[in-house]
Structure formats: structure tokens, C-alpha cells
Amino acid sequence: MKNLTQYSLSTLALTALLVACSAAGSSPEEKHGEPGRVIIDARTGHIDRPLDRYFMSPQDLLQIRKAEASLTNRCMRDLRYGSHPLPTPRMDHEESYRYEFLVFPLSQVRKNGYKNTRKSPDPATEWSRGATRTQRALLDGSLRRYKGHAVPEGGCSTFAAQTLMKGAKPHRIKIEGMSITPDTSATPDGIIDTVMSALRYSTAVRSDSDERVKGVNEKWASCMQEAGFHYASPQAAANDGRWHGSKNPSKLETAVAVADMGCKTKVRYLDTVVEVQSAYERNLIAKQSPTLASLRKASKVWLDHARAEVNK
Template structure:
């Protein structure tokens, strides 16, 4: 995906998350098979959830910056995004699990037949297998640092200059907002239901003005600089997190190579690349 940021290195990409979820599912099924239990895994679209969550988070972090998205959805989340309130109707989780499978999958019983069940079940065992050999690390640290970088970026003079130019452009179009964030959170835009024509019109003008003043390239550049500064102050913690990520990727590759794979998530045509 374009417009990557330095801290992205320490979190799974959408593709990496999808592979990890498929490995988790394969290990769960293999564990259940040892108890004579056959399970085809979660619902057909459940393996989409993790990938789409990562993709949606990345796509939403700069706000609405794409002209076609603005014209189609306004400031609403696109249909594929997990921020869309209706997407949960499609991205089912572990639904309709047979009772015996559920007992062993989640460790609701100590034994099944004549065999002991792993503590917290096959699901926990599979999750532990994917981080085997990895160091303990603070997985929330990148998000906390990203928040700090965003606050610093909002006060950066370079971004302030661009926002001033954006406000001038929007004023000429007949709209008065302090920032793209303020435009997107106008209380007139209802979160539920389809966007109004007014919302679509404002969103299109917003993105057009962003493009004229080079808002997104400036925002990415400024945010990247502040993220790099924070990374330089947390090299030890982030180094452990990168090591965990690399080892997990190795474990995922091994699991996928040795276990029969489950259904491969489909790709939605209007998702960002």
C-alpha cells in the first residue's frame, strides 16, 4: 500500500496478517484432528477480518484523500472497510461451531476422550506456536508512538502552512473548515446511512483542495520525520518487536508449509492497493 510510514515496519501488513490468520486456522484444525474432530475452520469470510482490519486502519489514518472515494462515499467508510458499521454482517468470526469442537478449540474441558486438552484449547496452543522462540515485546508501542507523532505533526509549521493554503482553497469553494479533519467530522454528516449530496460535494472539494496544496505528501513527510525521531529513542523496544515479527513470519511459513491450508480470503475489487 502506498504512503507507508516508518512505524509500519513494526506491525503486520495486510498480507502478513492474512498469512498469520491462515496459519492459525490450519494449526487449529490439525490440533482438533488429533481428537478425532473434523472442522472446516471458521466461516468462509472470517479469515478476511484480520487483513481488512489492518488495511482499513492504514487507509483511514490520513482521512479521506482519494477523489474517487470522496465522490462515492463522502466521509463515510467504504463498503470494504471494517470501520463501516455493516461490514461485520459479512466478516463472521468462529460461528456455528459444533459443541465438541468448541469444547476442545477453547479448552472448555480438561480432557476429551482419553486425551488431555491443551490449556485454553487448540486455539491458544496454535497462537503460542506462532510466536515460539520470539522475545516478549510491547505490541502496542507502535500505535502509541504513532499517536505521539500525529500530535507533533499537527503542530509542525510545515503542515500549518499547507493547512492555511487548504483553508483558502476551501473558502473560495464556499466552505469554512479549520482542517480536513474538521470537514470530515461536521456534525451534519450522519454516521449511519448513505452520505447526503452535500456531504459528497464537500468531500470532493476537500480532496481537490488537498491535491492543490499537496496536503498528503506534506503530511506523510512530516509524520515520517516525527516517527523516525521517536523510533531513534526506542530502538531497544522496537528491536525486540521487529525480532518477534520476523520469528512469527518464519513460524507462519512453517505452519502453512506443513499443514493443509484453509480457504484463501478473497480480495474486494474496490479496496486500495
């Protein structure tokens, strides 16, 4: 469903935001502040970071997406288009945050190297492929009338989004000197995901330039060199162009991946990077408290509307 009904924000604004984040400097207190305690669950791989509490929970996100599908399908039925309805969303498989940091199970890399280490594709992609041209036009509003009925302004996707956000429509959101302006078809889950991902990205960029992270990268590179592999960073190892030529990993790829995971464990790579990024997240939360408070308040309204729709 995301392909056709997900948020539509200003791509230019978000791109500019990410560029601004990458160029921004760090204040001394950000750079040298104590990272504090960070929880990494060794059994599940779950990492608990400060910004996590501001993301929508998987259960609430499912409610929002179910409501989006229900409202969109109702709009389509009202227009007398009943075929190929949006499927009822299901709970996404929760990915371990370790994937974000390029830390994968040793048993997995021994078998697959770096392959199959990315998040599974959206199951709604198959639905999107089957959507007709007419259905797409009704969803985005490019078709103004259908079978004698007026199509809602912006299409059924916009109808669903605006119904969910009635009484708490988002305004321009300022982050790091830039702004994100949701358009009329922006959906609640899309807005929250875009804003929170931008905030998290900004802290990740800052942590990458932190001396503590640079130090652990150097230790990792030295460990890899001892194993016979020369890479400047974990990203360089995972994205080696030689891994993209076939579906099955080569012996070299699996050897590099196994050494990579071993070196990350040896130098405490994950602990260091997560601790540093969490310190930047706490700093950002303090700076962005009005934005986060406003987003949380609006999301409660959106969720109430979603639950009302789903429970009809």
C-alpha cells in the first residue's frame, strides 16, 4: 500500500535537510558528553535508543495502516470501483536494529555473506504491480470523475489521509534549520516516519564524525587487516562491488563477512557506535522538544481516528 497511499512530502526539502545535517558541526558538549547507559539485548538484538520512544509502535502503526486501507477502499467503492482493493495490512516483521549497524548473525553470514541482510521488501509491492491505470488515477486524483461520480480532490489516497488527520493537520516542521512541509496527501505514518527518520539520520551523521566512532573504525580496520582484508570501514566491506555480481555469495564474500562480524565483536564496535549515537539523540531531543511534543500530540489524534475506523 505504501507505493500508492504513503506520504507525499517535499523531496527537495527532505534532501536539503539531509545535506544540511551532513554538513553540520558538533558542539563540544555534544562531542565529548558522556553517552550514558544504552541497552542492547544480546538475545533479540534489539537496541533501545532515546529516539525510539517517539517512533510509532508496530501495533499503533498497524492500526493507522489498516485505517488507511479501509478509508481508501471505501472511497473507491463509493466511486463504483470495487476490484483489486487494497489488502488489509499485517504486522510487519520487526527487523533487528543490528541490521542498521551492519551487524548480522554469524550463522547467516557464514551461509550468505552480505546477501539477504537487507530488510525484506514491502509485501504491498505485489498489490501495487496489479493496480490498473484507472485505479491509480482514482487514488492520486488525476481522474476527476468516474462513472458519474466526482473523485475527491487529490484522489482516494488524499481522502484517507485527510480523514485520519481531521482536527490535527500537520504544519511545517523545522529541523536543524530546515523545514519539512507535508502536502495534502501526506499520511500520518508517513509524516511520523519521515520526521523521525530525518532526526535519526542527523544524529547518525554526527556520530560518524565523532572521534570515538572514528577510533573504533580504525581498530576494526586493523583487525580486518590482520585477517588479510583491507577495508577503511564496515560500510566499505558490506558494499564491496564484488558482492553484487551473483545471487550466491563467493567464498571470498563469506570469508570477509565472517571476519567482519568477528572484528566488530572484538573491538566492541556495536556498543561504541550505539552509545555515541544515543548521546547525540539525547542532545537532539532536548533541542527539538517542541517539535516532538507537537508530533506526539497530533499522533494521538490520528490514532484515535484510526481506531474508530478500524473498529466500525
